[in-house]
Amino acid sequence: GNSVTQMEGPVTLSEEAFLTINCTYTATGYPSLFWYVQYPGEGLQLLLKATKADDKGSNKGFEATYRKETTSFHLEKGSVQVSDSAVYFCALSDDNTDKLIFGTGTRLQVFP
Amino acid sequence: GAGVSQSPSNKVTEKGKDVELRCDPISGHTALYWYRQSLGQGLEFLIYFQGNSAPDKSGLPSDRFSAERTGGSVSTLTIQRTQQEDSAVYLCASSLQGGEQFFGPGTRLTVL
Numbered sequence: 395g396n397s398v399t400q401m402e403g404p405v406t407l408s409e410e411a412f413l414t415i416n417c418t419y420t421a422t423g424y425p426s427l428f429w430y431v432q433y434p435g436e437g438l439q440l441l442l443k444a445t446k447a448d449d450k451g452s453n454k455g456f457e458a459t460y461r462k463e464t465t466s467f468h469l470e471k472g473s474v475q476v477s478d479s480a481v482y483f484c485a486l487s488d489d490n491t492d493k494l495i496f497g498t499g500t501r502l503q504v505f506p
Numbered sequence: 507g508a509g510v511s512q513s514p515s516n517k518v519t520e521k522g523k524d525v526e527l528r529c530d531p532i533s534g535h536t537a538l539y540w541y542r543q544s545l546g547q548g549l550e551f552l553i554y555f556q557g558n559s560a561p562d563k564s565g566l567p568s569d570r571f572s573a574e575r576t577g578g579s580v581s582t583l584t585i586q587r588t589q590q591e592d593s594a595v596y597l598c599a600s601s602l603q604g605g606e607q608f609f610g611p612g613t614r615l616t617v618l
Binding site (some may be wrong): 436437438439440443483490491492493494495496497499500 | 535537539541548549550551554556561562563597599601604606607609610611612
């Protein structure tokens, strides 16, 4: 079945450091790929998405490119801020129902 | 309303009791999803509604779990004879068909 694997956290960085959170997937068909973010005390919200191979999703300085050849959707940001501290979830959507299948989440902690 | 709302925000119950969790989706959203977020299992899909019918119930962990949706709007997730392993945050999301899922704040269920 479909699944998502993402790197375990926590990831601890200093402000302005470069961020990569790895995500790989297994899927039949052609799912859409997502990154969701959960800030402390807040609900889950969509950060970015890509719907087909080679698409790049971007938002708030974060980027991820849908790589079909490596079945990956790694999240990157060139310069993190303290306010980026949160839990990040990689996910794919089922072709038929659009239900989301999530990775285990990666906690990012950014220190000044 | 402006977003997805869920009630109660917190529920503490004793093992063996039944609980009902409520989700009010964004007005006009035809698709509704329930997910569960727990320490051991991460974020997992439970059930999907399209209108009032549930074409995908594959994530419900046991027959103690059931859900319904009425009037194409409000949904109730019922857990009978709760067990300690049911303790989790239960998330509801809604969307237009094929669109972005918007998540509610969740109900934190604690089974003593």
